[in-house]
Amino acid sequence: MNSKERGNAPGLLISFEGGEGSGKGTQVDRLSNYLRQIYGESNVIQTREPGGTEIGEQIRNVLVHGSSEMAPKAELMLFHAARAQSLYEIARPHLKQGHIVLYDRFLDSSIVYQGIARKLGTDFIEHQLTPFIVEDNMPDLTILFDIDAEQGLKNVFGRAQNNGETNRLDKESLAFHQAVNQGYRDIASRNPQRYAVVPYMHNGENATEMKVREIFNNLVERVGYRKP
Ligand code: TYD
Numbered sequence: 001m002n003s004k005e006r007g008n009a010p011g012l013l014i015s016f017e018g019g020e021g022s023g024k025g026t027q028v029d030r031l032s033n034y035l036r037q038i039y040g041e042s043n044v045i046q047t048r049e050p051g052g053t054e055i056g057e058q059i060r061n062v063l064v065h066g067s068s069e070m071a072p073k074a075e076l077m078l079f080h081a082a083r084a085q086s087l088y089e090i091a092r093p094h095l096k097q098g099h100i101v102l103y104d105r106f107l108d109s110s111i112v113y114q115g116i117a118r119k120l121g122t123d124f125i126e127h128q129l130t131p132f133i134v135e136d137n138m139p140d141l142t143i144l145f146d147i148d149a150e151q152g153l154k155n156v157f158g159r160a161q162n163n164g165e166t167n168r169l170d171k172e173s174l175a176f177h178q179a180v181n182q183g184y185r186d187i188a189s190r191n192p193q194r195y196a197v198v199p200y201m202h203n204g205e206n207a208t209e210m211k212v213r214e215i216f217n218n219l220v221e222r223v224g225y226r227k228p
Contacts, residue, residue, distance in 0.1 A: 011095035012225050013137060014216070015106035018145030019181040020170050021155030022200060023208065027145065028104045030209045031216060035100055039227045045094045048104040050082035053089045064167045076114040076125070083107070084133050091137055098228035107134055108142060108187055113169065116183035117176045141219045143212060144188050147200035149177035 018024040032046040051060040059082040063075065083106070091101050107130045115122035147155075153174065160166045188195040196215045201207055219225070 010098045010225075010228075012100045012141075012219070012223070013091060013095060013103070013139045014100070014219075015103040015108065015139040015142045016145070017105060017108045017112075017142055017184060019147055019149060019152045019177055019184065021152030021159070022145035022147040023155070023205060024145045025104060026205060027143075027208060027212055028102055031212050032102055034209075034213060035102075035216070039100060043098075043227050044100045044102070045090060046102045046104070047086060047090050049086060049106055049109065050079055051086075053082075053085050055085045056082040059085075064169075066168065072114060072118045072120055075118070076110065076120060076129075079110050079114065080129060080133050083110075087134065087137055095137065098226075100225075103139070106139060106142070108184065111187060112180050112183035117172070117179040139194060140223060141215070142188075142191075142195050143215060144184050144195055144197045145200065145208075146185065146188075146197050147181065149174055149181050151200065151202075152181070153177060 016024050016028050028046060028048075032044060035044045049056075050063055051057045059078050063070075063078050063082075091103075094101050110130070111122050111125050114120050115125045153170075156166060156170050185197075188197050198208055198211055198215070
C-alpha cells in the first residue's frame with residue numbers, strides 16, 4: 001500500500017536505488033534542491049539509508065566501515081534495524097503531514113544486496129521482513145539508476161583517487177556488483193507500476209536530472225499530489 005492508498009498519510013515517499021557508482025547520490029541532491037524551491041524547504045525531506053537518524057548513523061558506522069567478516073544475517077538485520085528507526089522518526093511523521101520524503105536507498109537495497117548478492121534469498125526478505133518493517137509505507141515511486149558494474153566500479157574508484165570514499169561493500173567482487181545490478185533490473189521489471197528506470201549516461205548528469213524531474217512530475221500528475 002503506498003501513501004495515496006493510505007489516506008491518512010497524504011505525503012509522497014520516493015526511493016532511489018542503484019548499484020555503486022551510478023551517480024544516484026548526486027541526483028537525489030539535485031531533485032531535492034529542485035523540490036525545495038517548488039514546495040518549500042519544510043515540505044521536502046531528504047534522507048539516506050542506512051542512517052539519517054542518530055541511532056541509524058551509529059548502525060551505519062558498523063555496517064559501512066565495520067569488519068568485512070560480518071555475518072550476512074547480522075548485516076541484514078542491522079540494515080532493517082536502521083530502516084525501522086528511520087520510518088519511525090522520519091518517514092511516518094512527515095508523510096502524515098503531507099511532506100515529500102526522499103530515500104537514498106530503501107527496501108530494495110536489502111532485497112538486492114543481502115537477498116541476491118549475499119545469497120540469503122529474496123523470499124523471506126521481500127515477503128516477510130519488508131512488510132514487517134515497512135508496513136504501509138511502500139514507496140509511491142522508485143527510481144533506479146541503472147549502470148553496468150564495470151562502469152560503476154570505475155566511477156567509484158576514480159572518485160576515491162580524487163579524495164572520495166569507498167566503503168565495505170564497494171570492495172566486493174565484480175560478480176557481486178553484477179548480481180546487484182541485475183537484481184535491480186529484475187525487481188524493476190516485476191514492479192513496473194512502482195519503478196522508473198533511468199539508464200546511466202556517461203557525462204550525462206544534467207540530462208539525467210531533467211529525466212528525473214519529468215518522472216517526478218508524471219507521478220504528481222498521476223496521484224494528484226498537492227503540498228499541504
Ligand atoms: P553508501 O556509502 O551510502 O553507498 P551509495 O552511495 O552507493 O548509496 O553505502 C551504503 C552501502 O550499503 C551500499 O554499498 C549499499 C549497502 N546497502 C545494503 O547492502 N543493504 C541495504 O539495505 C542498504 C540500505 C544499503
